[in-house]
Amino acid sequence: MTNNPSQPTGPRHPLLASLPDATPLAEMTSEKLDKMAVEIRDVLCNLLATRTAHFASNLGVVELCLALHAEFDFRRDRLIWDTGHQIYPHKLVTGRYSQFETIRTRGGLMGYPNPAESVYDLFMTGHAGSSVSTAVGLRSGDILTGQPDRRTVAVIGDGAFPSGIVFEALNNAGASKENLTVVLNDNKMSICHRTGAVASYLDRLRNNPFYTGLKNEVVRLLDHVPMFGDPAERLLAQMKEGVKAGLHGGMLFEELDIRYIGPIDGHNIALLRKYMKLCQEAEGPVLLHVVTEKGHGYKPAAEDPVFFHTPPAFEDRGGTPVTRGSEGRPPYTTHARDAIGEAMKRDDRVTVITAAMCQGNKLEPVREQFPERFFDVGICESHAVAFAAGQCKTGMRPIVDIYSTFLQRSYDQIFQEVVLQDLPVVFMMDRAGLTGPDGPTHHGVYDIGYMRLFPNLVLMAPGYAAELPMMLDACLEHDHPTGIRYPKASALEFEHTPAPIEMGKAEWIREGEDGTIVAYGAMLEQALDAAEQLEGELSVGVVNARFVKPIDHEMVAKSMADGRFVVTLEEGTTVGGFGSAFLESAADQRLDTRQIHRLALPDVFVEHGDRSDLLADASLSADGIASTCRNAASNVSV
Numbered sequence: 199m200t201n202n203p204s205q206p207t208g209p210r211h212p213l214l215a216s217l218p219d220a221t222p223l224a225e226m227t228s229e230k231l232d233k234m235a236v237e238i239r240d241v242l243c244n245l246l247a248t249r250t251a252h253f254a255s256n257l258g259v260v261e262l263c264l265a266l267h268a269e270f271d272f273r274r275d276r277l278i279w280d281t282g283h284q285i286y287p288h289k290l291v292t293g294r295y296s297q298f299e300t301i302r303t304r305g306g307l308m309g310y311p312n313p314a315e316s317v318y319d320l321f322m323t324g325h326a327g328s329s330v331s332t333a334v335g336l337r338s339g340d341i342l343t344g345q346p347d348r349r350t351v352a353v354i355g356d357g358a359f360p361s362g363i364v365f366e367a368l369n370n371a372g373a374s375k376e377n378l379t380v381v382l383n384d385n386k387m388s389i390c391h392r393t394g395a396v397a398s399y400l401d402r403l404r405n406n407p408f409y410t411g412l413k414n415e416v417v418r419l420l421d422h423v424p425m426f427g428d429p430a431e432r433l434l435a436q437m438k439e440g441v442k443a444g445l446h447g448g449m450l451f452e453e454l455d456i457r458y459i460g461p462i463d464g465h466n467i468a469l470l471r472k473y474m475k476l477c478q479e480a481e482g483p484v485l486l487h488v489v490t491e492k493g494h495g496y497k498p499a500a501e502d503p504v505f506f507h508t509p510p511a512f513e514d515r516g517g518t519p520v521t522r523g524s525e526g527r528p529p530y531t532t533h534a535r536d537a538i539g540e541a542m543k544r545d546d547r548v549t550v551i552t553a554a555m556c557q558g559n560k561l562e563p564v565r566e567q568f569p570e571r572f573f574d575v576g577i578c579e580s581h582a583v584a585f586a587a588g589q590c591k592t593g594m595r596p597i598v599d600i601y602s603t604f605l606q607r608s609y610d611q612i613f614q615e616v617v618l619q620d621l622p623v624v625f626m627m628d629r630a631g632l633t634g635p636d637g638p639t640h641h642g643v644y645d646i647g648y649m650r651l652f653p654n655l656v657l658m659a660p661g662y663a664a665e666l667p668m669m670l671d672a673c674l675e676h677d678h679p680t681g682i683r684y685p686k687a688s689a690l691e692f693e694h695t696p697a698p699i700e701m702g703k704a705e706w707i708r709e710g711e712d713g714t715i716v717a718y719g720a721m722l723e724q725a726l727d728a729a730e731q732l733e734g735e736l737s738v739g740v741v742n743a744r745f746v747k748p749i750d751h752e753m754v755a756k757s758m759a760d761g762r763f764v765v766t767l768e769e770g771t772t773v774g775g776f777g778s779a780f781l782e783s784a785a786d787q788r789l790d791t792r793q794i795h796r797l798a799l800p801d802v803f804v805e806h807g808d809r810s811d812l813l814a815d816a817s818l819s820a821d822g823i824a825s826t827c828r829n830a831a832s833n834v835s836v
């Protein structure tokens with residue numbers, strides 16, 4: 199299989215092209231579905247020649263997806279793909295083949311399930327772990343509304359499976375005794391290698407004789423062990439029951455009244471179909487353990503599923519993937535990672551905690567260098583934060599390195615375990631801003647609002663690369679909770695001597711007579727460009743706000759002095775964000791808030807697309823800022 203974007207996709211995929219939706223799959227033989235699997239993988243490889251997208255996870259679920267759609271009718275039955283990053287084969291067989299080349303581009307298909315696209319997609323998701331809960335809820339609702347014939351399936355990966363919410367859902371499902379199929383897609387991988395005790399448990403299940411084919415042999419041997427007799431025989435009998443239960447595997451689930459089936463080969467469509475039927479016949483909740491290979495069908499991806507989770511666009515040259523070199527300034531993530539590494543080198547109280555995002559946060563070198571102070575707790579953000587609080591209480595200085603959008607999962611732990619205790623946990627909020635093609639599930643645009651509510655917490659954002667390590671050092675010296683936000687973007691590097699970080703103090707970059715642009719975080723780059731663009735027309739100052747909590751009240755007053763207009767900038771929602779904090783400060787100081795113009799993301803869910811296009815839509819480009827300044831200047835002078 200190669201990926202050559204110049205070839206038209208249509209004629210190459212006759213089976214996919216002929217599908218109006220998934221209904222014809224029910225009538226197809228497993229051999230025909232095997233042929234469709236080849237087409238699907240070809241489409242996936244073609245896509246990756248053009249853009250970054252989720253790849254290895256999708257390659258791994260092709261057969262599972264086809265078997266599910268062949269045995270269920272998900273126009274009525276309910277299907278939830280946990281997280282949703284492995285939704286591509288599902289999109290291809292549910293009437294979206296002809297639009298597929300638009301995926302993850304502006305106005306095109308989303309890279310995640312989207313109910314606006316298809317009746318086959320029930321929830322717009324992108325965060326891991328909720329599928330079993332929503333499935334239990336769907337089942338309950340279908341019964342309450344008199345539709346018990348609608349069957350419900352949740353497909354969840356082994357990476358997402360250890361999330362606390364999954365066990366909350368299983369707790370509920372086992373007690374409810376309602377019919378439900380949970381397919382555990384076990385490919386031994388999260389984005390990185392999976393971690394934790396559940397991972398080890400799944401490893402043991404894979405070694406189960408049922409899967410290795412030895413089961414019948416062992417059961418036959420056990421049947422020759424006597425059940426009754428003297429105490430020694432009784433002990434033996436107890437062991438026999440234990441061993442037999444172990445043979446079935448899945449005792450963890452069986453004890454919760456959830457029938458465990460598997461593990462079975464997740465790349466064998468005929469076998470999968472057989473087990474899907476079995477699940478449909480079962481009474482009560484069933485967990486079907488399916489073993490797949492992440493990256494299946496494209497050797498380089500199967501060999502390196504971490505890189506191929508979301509690889510950059512690549513061209514396949516005779517089985518060798520060749521990516522285009524990405525040159526340019528390093529992203530904030532790299533600076534953050536380096537700063538974390540330096541801090542850990544200097545101070546052995548410093549630890550770093552990730553909730554399964556080691557690769558995204560580029561933490562691999564830190565993991566190698568400080569294995570005993572690096573903690574990947576799995577996709578368990580609320581645990582990550584409470585765990586950090588616990589470490590902190592002992593005198594350690596944990597850094598929670600986390601995507602802004604995923605931090606939302608731990609809101610109550612931020613409140614109760616960290617800020618209420620006034621513990622000096624450092625939150626490094628990566629992807630704080632627009633995440634581009636991932637879209638609304640992943641844009642980290644709420645953290646300013648949801649974090650600045652809390653007392654004790656100091657919140658900051660670097661405007662340029664050199665500032666990030668300075669900020670981290672300041673956080674680690676501060677004996678209270680702190681947070682630093684930065685976007686998925688290359689960090690500004692410019693000729694400038696940074697002012698020392700002083701808690702709650704902004705940095706003035708340039709003075710201006712007519713107005714002031716006050717940028718919170720990475721928007722400083724656009725602010726400087728806009729001010730330069732306006733030179734000769736308007737004299738505009740630029741402030742690097744640095745802090746939203748506490749906001750620099752003196753800076754607020756100074757930026758508005760003598761009737762200057764102010765334009766505030768932030769890569770976050772307009773509701774409750776930096777501009778709001780600025781307005782509050784100005785109002786509290788009885789300043790004329792009519793001078794203030796806020797540029798922020800609108801109060802809608804921003805779609806997926808290129809970050810710079812999406813920013814421009816909100817006037818958060820140099821052009822947009824400059825024209826806002828012109829309008830502001832004309833208002834001020836009226």
Ligand SMILES: Cc1ncc(C[n+]2csc(CCOP(=O)(O)OP(=O)(O)O)c2C)c(N)n1
Pocket residue numbers: 255258281283284324325326327354355356357358359385387388389492553554555577579604607
């Ligand atoms: C709450 C949350 N945290 C982190 C992520 C980032 N993330 C996306 S996919 C993934 C790995 C999921 O592993 P698994 O469920 O096994 O699926 P696989 O990629 O192996 O198919 C992670 C950590 C997320 N989407 N949601």
Ligand SMILES: CC(=O)[C@@H](O)[C@H](O)COP(=O)(O)O
Pocket residue numbers: 281283324507508558629633636640686
């Ligand atoms: C599905 C998911 O949540 C991740 O795979 C995410 O898309 C990664 O985002 P980055 O590519 O920004 O690391």
Ligand SMILES: [Mg+2]
Pocket residue numbers: 355356357358383384385386387388
């Ligand atoms: Mg997995």
